[in-house]
Amino acid sequence: MTLVREQLADPGAFAPVRTFFPWRDVCPRMTDVLDDDEIDDRLPAGWERDGDEIVRTFEFDAYLDGVGFAAAAGGLAQEAFHHPEMTIGWREVEVRLTTHEADGITDADLELAGRFNDLRE
Numbered sequence: 001m002t003l004v005r006e007q008l009a010d011p012g013a014f015a016p017v018r019t020f021f022p023w024r025d026v027c028p029r030m031t032d033v034l035d036d037d038e039i040d041d042r043l044p045a046g047w048e049r050d051g052d053e054i055v056r057t058f059e060f061d062a063y064l065d066g067v068g069f070a071a072a073a074g075g076l077a078q079e080a081f082h083h084p085e086m087t088i089g090w091r092e093v094e095v096r097l098t099t100h101e102a103d104g105i106t107d108a109d110l111e112l113a114g115r116f117n118d119l120r121e
């Protein structure tokens, strides 16, 4: 994650990512609320269900690593045009996802959660 610290030093590093192919235009079914079994079966590693949200707390060795992760996750969110709530704490970032338009958990949430996990690999 040291790369991220260098990126943070460059204010232009996280210039707004052009939003294209928002998932809803490409795959409208991604806004259908999933049932309990589907969610349980498809939750990405490390994520838990909390009502109408899925949540994971990512842990880091340094505060700025968490800040950098949140910035990178923000870029993925903007690219997907699907936005999590993120709480940056001391060496951890809590990420919560739900689909507001559908009032529940959809494919869009599970897809983006998997991409956030890939950031952490």
Ligand SMILES: C[C@H](O)[C@H](O)[C@H]1CNC2=NC(N)=NC(=O)C2=N1
Pocket: 081, 082, 083, 084, 097, 098, 099, 100, 101, 102
């Ligand atoms: C108008 C609506 O807010 C937008 O289409 C997008 C923006 N980002 C979003 N993010 C999330 N988490 N859920 C949404 O329903 C959503 N909708």
